[in-house]
Amino acid sequence: xxxxxxxxxxxxxxxxxxxxxxxxxxxxxxxxxxxxxxxxxxxxxxxxxxxxxxxxxxxxxxxxxxxxxxxxxxxxxxxxxxxxxxxxxxxxxxxxxxxxxxxxxxxxxxxxxxxxxxxxxxxxxxxxxxxxxxxxxxxxxxxxxxxxxxxxxxxxxxxxxxxxxxxxxxxxxxxxxxxxxxxxxxxxxxxxxxxxxxxxxxxxxxxxxxxxxxxxxxxxxxxxxxxxxxxxxxxxxxxxxxxxxxxxxx
Amino acid sequence: xxxxxxxxxxxxxxxxxxxxxxxxxxxxxxxxxxxxxxxxxxxxxxxxxxxxxxxxxxxxxxxxxxxxxxxxxxxxxxxxxxxxxxxxxxxxxxxxxxxxxxxxxxxxxxxxxxxxxxxxxxxxxxxxxxxxxxxxxxxxxxxxxxxxxxxxxxxxxxxxxxxxxxxxxxxxxxxxxxxxxxxxxxxxxxxxxxxxxxxxxxxxxxxxxxxxxxxxxxxxxxxxxxxxxxxxxxxxxxxxxxxxxxxxxxxxxxxxxxxxxxxxxxxxxxxxxxxxxxxxxxxxxxxxxxxxxxxxxxxxxxxxxxxxxxxxxxxxxxxxxxxxxxxxxxxxxxxxxxxxxxxxxxxxxxxxxxxxxxxxxxxxxxxxxxxx
Numbered sequence: 371x372x373x374x375x376x377x378x379x380x381x382x383x384x385x386x387x388x389x390x391x392x393x394x395x396x397x398x399x400x401x402x403x404x405x406x407x408x409x410x411x412x413x414x415x416x417x418x419x420x421x422x423x424x425x426x427x428x429x430x431x432x433x434x435x436x437x438x439x440x441x442x443x444x445x446x447x448x449x450x451x452x453x454x455x456x457x458x459x460x461x462x463x464x465x466x467x468x469x470x471x472x473x474x475x476x477x478x479x480x481x482x483x484x485x486x487x488x489x490x491x492x493x494x495x496x497x498x499x500x501x502x503x504x505x506x507x508x509x510x511x512x513x514x515x516x517x518x519x520x521x522x523x524x525x526x527x528x529x530x531x532x533x534x535x536x537x538x539x540x541x542x543x544x545x546x547x548x549x550x551x552x553x554x555x556x557x558x559x560x561x562x563x564x565x566x567x568x569x570x571x572x573x574x575x576x577x578x579x580x581x582x583x584x585x586x587x588x589x590x591x592x593x594x595x596x597x598x599x600x601x602x603x604x605x606x607x608x609x610x611x612x613x614x615x616x617x618x619x620x
Numbered sequence: 621x622x623x624x625x626x627x628x629x630x631x632x633x634x635x636x637x638x639x640x641x642x643x644x645x646x647x648x649x650x651x652x653x654x655x656x657x658x659x660x661x662x663x664x665x666x667x668x669x670x671x672x673x674x675x676x677x678x679x680x681x682x683x684x685x686x687x688x689x690x691x692x693x694x695x696x697x698x699x700x701x702x703x704x705x706x707x708x709x710x711x712x713x714x715x716x717x718x719x720x721x722x723x724x725x726x727x728x729x730x731x732x733x734x735x736x737x738x739x740x741x742x743x744x745x746x747x748x749x750x751x752x753x754x755x756x757x758x759x760x761x762x763x764x765x766x767x768x769x770x771x772x773x774x775x776x777x778x779x780x781x782x783x784x785x786x787x788x789x790x791x792x793x794x795x796x797x798x799x800x801x802x803x804x805x806x807x808x809x810x811x812x813x814x815x816x817x818x819x820x821x822x823x824x825x826x827x828x829x830x831x832x833x834x835x836x837x838x839x840x841x842x843x844x845x846x847x848x849x850x851x852x853x854x855x856x857x858x859x860x861x862x863x864x865x866x867x868x869x870x871x872x873x874x875x876x877x878x879x880x881x882x883x884x885x886x887x888x889x890x891x892x893x894x895x896x897x898x899x900x901x902x903x904x905x906x907x908x909x910x911x912x913x914x915x916x917x918x919x920x921x922x923x924x925x926x927x928x929x930x931x932x933x934x935x936x937x938x939x940x941x942x943x944x945x946x947x948x949x950x951x952x953x954x955x956x957x958x959x960x961x962x963x964x965x966x967x968x969x970x971x972x973x974x975x976x977x978x979x980x981x982x983x984x985x986x987x988x989x990x991x992x
Binding site for chain 2: 462467468473479484493501541
């Protein structure tokens with residue numbers, strides 16, 4: 371972990387030293403003063419470099435779990451450890467979102483007035499990279515996602531799949547250890563889905579990025595090493611895909 | 621990409637709105653700067669009268685609406701002359717006359733010819749008028765030049781035709797643009813026999829001027845001493861009101877401008893809710909979001925202020941052609957006018973942008989991203 375992350379005030383996750391990139395214990399989330407339970411005591415461990423798909427029907431709590439992992443929301447109870455940070459008690463959640471995790475949304479959320487390069491660079495503003503280095507790194511990322519030649523174009527000139535690839539490049543801008551993707555293929559056609567999933571596989575293979583992929587599409591879930599299935603706010607199954615050789619945490 | 625270029629891109633993306641806000645700031649800045657320049661010009665013109673006589677300070681009636689309404693008597697003059705530390709005091713009567721559309725406020729000074737030298741008047745050609753000679757006048761060299769008159773020519777003023785007996789200089793452009801008459805003649809024409817407007821006082825060598833001023837101010841409550849343009853308000857309450865009006869206008873311009881900017885930027889905030897939500901979600905700190913929004917306001921303020929300053933120069937230049945202001949308005953754009961204009965623009969922008977900026981920075985990323 372770099373020195374620049376020291377200000378996040380990391381605290382060891384509960385349960386002693388862990389090698390997991392993500393460690394969730396007894397996580398609950400209740401909305402509207404207890405009327406709507408979204409998560410009900412979720413436990414989850416994700417080893418570094420693993421790609422995990424979280425599946426389940428709408429309203430099962432999978433997006434809520436992802437938002438809590440991203441420190442976009444706070445849990446009602448339980449603990450979340452990501453790369454050694456106590457996500458529930460972060461002093462600077464914005465720095466955590468910038469430096470530790472990368473976020474990909476169902477909608478690409480690119481800024482239409484900025485070029486693709488600008489859309490990637492914007493995620494690095496506030497980081498310690500000098501301006502030229504930010505531009506160089508942004509271009510590098512666009513090349514990685516296969517859009518280097520379109521760096522000066524604007525999002526409106528791209529297809530849905532290309533936009534989502536730019537969004538992934540933006541999410542990787544600060545070299546996060548963990549990539550959190552919420553239905554990243556939800557609004558894409560089949561060809562675009564394939565290109566985006568190939569990109570996730572590439573990131574995992576080349577950068578050893580831990581990827582948490584929320585999806586309701588079983589075919590998308592299959593690209594992961596492991597599938598966690600949720601229902602009514604709880605994990606109902608947690609299994610390795612036969613094609614992958616990863617191992618489940620104990 | 622720097623923060624600055626991001627701010628510019630954001631403003632460029634909404635050109636129409638940016639131009640609208642900059643124009644609103646420009647109009648407000650123009651109003652404030654033009655008012656300020658006109659006010660200071662009028663103040664300077666009015667205060668110039670004090671600098672005609674080469675005196676240490678002037679004395680006028682206290683608390684009159686305008687200094688030319690000052691009503692002093694020969695007895696007052698004797699009192700001032702007898703004040704310890706006063707070397708000499710000259711009493712003059714000052715009036716203005718509307719000669720024609722080009723000279724709506726022509727300055728006429730009534731002074732005894734024996735006081736001319738002490739008053740700092742040097743006769744360039746001809747001679748001084750007689751102490752009580754009717755129909756005799758001396759013209760300042762600027763006035764003579766403007767009217768194309770020479771010694772021996774006729775000059776129509778005080779309701780009659782007067783012979784120009786001399787051309788003088790006071791070394792002061794205000795005085796050199798007027799005329800001088802025998803004191804009883806101008807008092808008689810204005811039906812104020814024995815009335816004086818101002819005393820020009822010189823103190824004895826080695827005497828502290830302020831001490832002599834204080835002595836007169838304390839001994840004679842009906843009179844006030846004036847040494848600087850700032851003290852002019854003591855004898856010209858109109859000037860005090862004018863200064864207050866300019867200050868009020870500045871404050872009002874800032875408030876109205878801030879409301880317009882704030883309102884427009886709030887509208888922009890609602891349109892850009894998802895954008896701010898995204899920036900927060902990808903790790904932007906609140907202070908950075910505030911900086912972005914306030915930065916946009918500041919850039920607009922700078923553009924608007926430059927526009928406003930340019931408009932103010934044009935507006936004031938046009939005001940000089942208004943007949944009622946001809947000859948009175950000698951505007952000068954000094955640093956303080958530009959600084960005040962800039963401060964007005966920036967004040968409006970910062971105050972106006974602050975609330976939308978704080979709102980933008982406090983948006984919850986998830987809620988903001990879910991907005992349509």
